[in-house]
Amino acid sequence: MLSCLHTRVSAYSLVGLVLPVAFLSGCGEDSPGRTVEANGVITFVAPEADGGRHAQIIGELVVGKGQCLAVQTAENQTLVVVWPAGSELKTGDGTTAVEVPGAGTVQVGSTFTAGGGYVTPPLGDDMPSIPETCASGTEQVAVIDNLDRR
Numbered sequence: 001m002l003s004c005l006h007t008r009v010s011a012y013s014l015v016g017l018v019l020p021v022a023f024l025s026g027c028g029e030d031s032p033g034r035t036v037e038a039n040g041v042i043t044f045v046a047p048e049a050d051g052g053r054h055a056q057i058i059g060e061l062v063v064g065k066g067q068c069l070a071v072q073t074a075e076n077q078t079l080v081v082v083w084p085a086g087s088e089l090k091t092g093d094g095t096t097a098v099e100v101p102g103a104g105t106v107q108v109g110s111t112f113t114a115g116g117g118y119v120t121p122p123l124g125d126d127m128p129s130i131p132e133t134c135a136s137g138t139e140q141v142a143v144i145d146n147l148d149r150r
Contacts (some may be wrong), residue, residue, distance in 0.1 A: 032047050032126035032127075032128075033045060033046045033047045033123075033128035036088070037089075038090075038091040039091040041069060041089065041096050042066065042068045043068065043081065043083060044080070044083065044130065045086070045128065046082050046083065046128070046143060047085055048085045055116060055118060056113065057113070057114040057116050057142045058074065058111070059079075059111065060072045060110065060111050061081070061098070061109065061110055063096065064080060065078075065133065066133030068134035069089075069096070069098065069108070070134075071112075079135075079140055079141060079142040080134045080135045080139075080141045081144060082123070082130075083098055083100060084100055084145060084146065084147070085101075086100075086101040087100045087101065095108070096108045100144075103148075104147070112148075113148040114142075114148055115144070115146045116142060116144040116145045117145070118141070118143070119143050120137065120140050120141070121135055121137050121141060123143070
C-alpha cells in the first residue's frame with residue numbers, strides 16, 4: 001500500500017512540475033493577430049507591436065460588409081478595422097463594442113479618433129488575415145495602434 005501511495009505522489013509531483021513549465025514556455029513569445037467573432041459580428045486584433053504608424057483615423061464605428069467592424073470616414077470610405085493587441089469584442093443587450101486596453105470602449109454608432117495606418121491586404125507578418133467578404137485585396141484596412149480618448 002505504501003509503495004502504491006508513493007508512486008501516486010511521485011506522479012502528481014511530476015505533473016506539478018511539468019505543467020507550469022509547459023505554460024511558461026509560451027511566455028515572452030508574441031501572439032499572432034486574431035479574428036474575433038461574436039453574435040455574427042467579426043473584428044480583427046493585431047499582435048503586440050513596437051512602434052507605430054502616424055496616420056490619423058477618424059470616423060464612426062459601423063458594421064460593414066461581411067458583418068465586419070469598420071470605420072466610416074468623413075470621406076464616406078468604409079475601412080475594416082484592425083484593433084490594437086489585447087482588444088476584445090463585446091456584444092449583448094443589442095449593442096456591439098470593442099474594448100481597447102487602457103483606452104476604453106468604442107461602441108458601434110459612436111465616433112472615435114485613433115492613431116495608426118492604412119494597409120492593403122494581405123497585411124503580412126503575424127497580422128490577422130482579412131477575408132474577401134470583409135475587404136478585397138484592393139481595399140485599404142485601418143490598422144489602429146492607439147485609441148485617442150480625448
